[in-house]
Amino acid sequence: MTRRALIALMIILTTAAFRLQAAIVEGGFSDWYYVGSGTVALDYHFTKVEVVRGDPIVGSGTIDCTTTFPCRIRLEAVDIGIIALDTLYLSDSAMKIDDYNALVRSKLPWTGIGKIKRGAGGSIPCIRMVLLGNRSQNVVESCKGIGPPIPPVPSVPVTCTVDGLSNGVVDFGTISAVESPRKSIAASLSCTGDEDAEGSALLKLVGMDAAQENYAILHDSAGSEQIKVHLSVGNTGSNSEMVTVKSGWNGSRSLNFDINNSELTGKAGSFTGSAVLSFTVQ
Known part of the structure; x- marks a missing residue:
């Protein structure tokens, strides 16, 4: 026998898949944690960012990127002002939707650590992901309840x-x-x-x-x-x-x-x- x-x-491990204005984003954030001197941080990891026809950044069918307004994906902390946590550079030339999505895929996964000083009274900022070019589009906005929620700093x-x-x-x-x-x-x-x-x-x-x-x-x-x-x-x-x-x-x-x-x-x-x-x- x-x-x-x-x-x-x-x-x-916890990840999130969420959708806003048809653009698809897959990934997630860790809990906030301290890194000393009044600074907090979170880990982020994104495996998919994809736009479709009808998204604000697409316009009439292309994503317009120029040397003045290059195409980028930016993670921002939004409190009293806007602080860029990280930026993923894409191109300064206009692209069709398929070419844009293929370029983004070639640069993923996008992983890193975002750090920021805590605000007045120890407040924690909201986090958003923005697609930038001649036009812009918010695709993750924890401030509006879309995308991963922002948990409190651990005790x-x-x-x-x-x-x-x-x-x-x-x-x-x-x-x-x-x-x-x-x-x-x-x-x-x-x-x-x-x-x-x-x-x-x-x-x-x-x-x-x-x-x-x-x-x-x-x-x-x-x-x-x-x-x-x-x-x-x-x-x-x-x-x-x-x-x-x-x-x-x-x-x-x-x-x-x-x-x-x-x-x-x-x-x-x-x-x-x-x-x-x-x-x-x-």
């Missing part, structure tokens, strides 16, 4: 992320009821934020069943049999670990997956399931 067990490990001025995994899939291969196998992979972690502050971050590895979140539940193809895989982080024996963090903190932790041989008795076939890893400042 043979069994094959496979776990797919997922890191949940702890440090943010932490999972930078990578040594493997996204844990493959136990063929196992038998006489063994209690363990597999481990590593997660690379980092934190940034206010250099003068520190916080407590929770690293947590959970299964998809809320009632047994410290286990990944693997199911066979028919859904009639299941195997429980115990999840643990590092040497804690637990599926979570609290870490004291600050800006510039980097580290790694082993993610452990254990199957008790009693789970294998009387079961055969291929079993698969998923687990989720998160790393958040509390």
Whole structure:
């Protein structure tokens, strides 16, 4: 009797797809976080910006770009005034819609960090994306509720992320009821934020069943049999670990997956399931 067990490990990242005036934008922003000296920042990542006939920037059928008004895509912070966070240069020559969209695709993904001083009273600005040329068009406006919402600055001025995994899939291969196998992979972690502050971050590895979140539940193809895989982080024996963090903190932790041989008795076939890893400042 043979069994094959496979776990797919997922890191949940939030993106948004939204539409305004027919132009299509896919991507998203992170939460705001501190970077010291009264400055806040957010990460952005956009994978698609596409215009269609009828969009304001298209006009009569072409996108007009000149040396005086070159075509650009700009991310702006809008508070009392307008502050350009980043600009993606495109062209100073007029283009047809298909040529414009192809040029934009060649420059994507567009990823970076936008930084800005907090406003009076600690206010956080709105963010918008603007297509610029002889004409202009707003395609993302958080200020008007279109596009990703702007979340509040975290109460702890440090943010932490999972930078990578040594493997996204844990493959136990063929196992038998006489063994209690363990597999481990590593997660690379980092934190940034206010250099003068520190916080407590929770690293947590959970299964998809809320009632047994410290286990990944693997199911066979028919859904009639299941195997429980115990999840643990590092040497804690637990599926979570609290870490004291600050800006510039980097580290790694082993993610452990254990199957008790009693789970294998009387079961055969291929079993698969998923687990989720998160790393958040509390």
